[in-house]
Amino acid sequence: MSGDMADWAAYTLQGGVRALLDMLYPPTCPLCRSPGVDGPGLLCESCASSVEEEGHTAYCPTCARTTPPFAVSDGRCGHCREQKARIAGVVRIGPYGGELGAALRAFKYQRNWRLGASLGDRLATALQQAPWLEEVEALVVVPQWILRRPFAGDYPPALLGRRASRATGIPVIPALRRVKGGPSQIGLTNHQRVENVRGKFAVARGVRVDGATLCLIDDVMTTGATVNECARILLNAGARAVYAAVAAHVSHDSARGLVFCQP
Ligand SMILES: [Zn+2]
Numbered sequence: 001m002s003g004d005m006a007d008w009a010a011y012t013l014q015g016g017v018r019a020l021l022d023m024l025y026p027p028t029c030p031l032c033r034s035p036g037v038d039g040p041g042l043l044c045e046s047c048a049s050s051v052e053e054e055g056h057t058a059y060c061p062t063c064a065r066t067t068p069p070f071a072v073s074d075g076r077c078g079h080c081r082e083q084k085a086r087i088a089g090v091v092r093i094g095p096y097g098g099e100l101g102a103a104l105r106a107f108k109y110q111r112n113w114r115l116g117a118s119l120g121d122r123l124a125t126a127l128q129q130a131p132w133l134e135e136v137e138a139l140v141v142v143p144q145w146i147l148r149r150p151f152a153g154d155y156p157p158a159l160l161g162r163r164a165s166r167a168t169g170i171p172v173i174p175a176l177r178r179v180k181g182g183p184s185q186i187g188l189t190n191h192q193r194v195e196n197v198r199g200k201f202a203v204a205r206g207v208r209v210d211g212a213t214l215c216l217i218d219d220v221m222t223t224g225a226t227v228n229e230c231a232r233i234l235l236n237a238g239a240r241a242v243y244a245a246v247a248a249h250v251s252h253d254s255a256r257g258l259v260f261c262q263p
């Protein structure tokens with residue numbers, strides 16, 4: 001059964017129980033708990049428009065950091081100008097600090113599949129605005145360690161990738177595999193993050209990426225250590241260029257929130 005079918009079957013199975021629960025407990029917005037939403041798992045109008053508004057925040061097209069447009073030249077901001085970036089360009093839905101981050105946490109930790117689907121659609125919209133989208137031949141989801149997969153073997157970036165693939169018509173290929181787990185990136189310094197992520201990924205057996213232009217899909221980007229490591233592996237395996245599409249970027253002012261959002 002395809003991933004989409006599995007999502008749909010699971011959702012339909014829950015439908016009858018949900019309808020009864022909806023009568024007893026009318027659905028509320030997963031972020032602000034206000035009633036009057038169109039269905040379970042969906043955002044209220046006010047939270048949806050906050051997420052929409054946050055999506056208009058300007059950011060650096062290389063490192064995804066929130067940056068005013070005047071601070072970007074030649075596609076680089078002051079923060080990433082001196083850094084070696086393996087990622088050729090990045091798009092995001094918005095910054096992690098506000099309602100978008102809350103929506104992502106509700107998606108991941110409350111297993112709110114409907115919210116994940118709408119975030120995937122927003123990621124697709126961001127991707128469709130990328131000046132480099134036409135070059136991209138395949139999407140590659142950043143694999144997560146098996147113990148961090150809340151959706152019965154599936155994991156949040158994979159759901160986002162499927163929605164983005166459906167909207168853009170670009171296939172997802174399983175080009176990367178996670179070879180080990182280890183501590184998460186949360187709470188580590190920039191240098192520790194780069195060290196921590198080394199050796200965690202490899203090109204999947206039997207997949208050839210030589211000459212291909214790829215776009216990584218991930219849910220949250222902080223320093224970019226993970227996507228840059230994945231890009232390094234793909235480029236070493238012969239990929240021509242690697243871009244990235246991430247749901248949210250954590251800037252320093254919202255990094256604290258990320259620490260507290262872990263279950
Ligand atoms: Zn709300």
Ligand SMILES: [Zn+2]
Pocket residue numbers: 060061062063064065076077078079080081
């Ligand atoms: Zn930058």
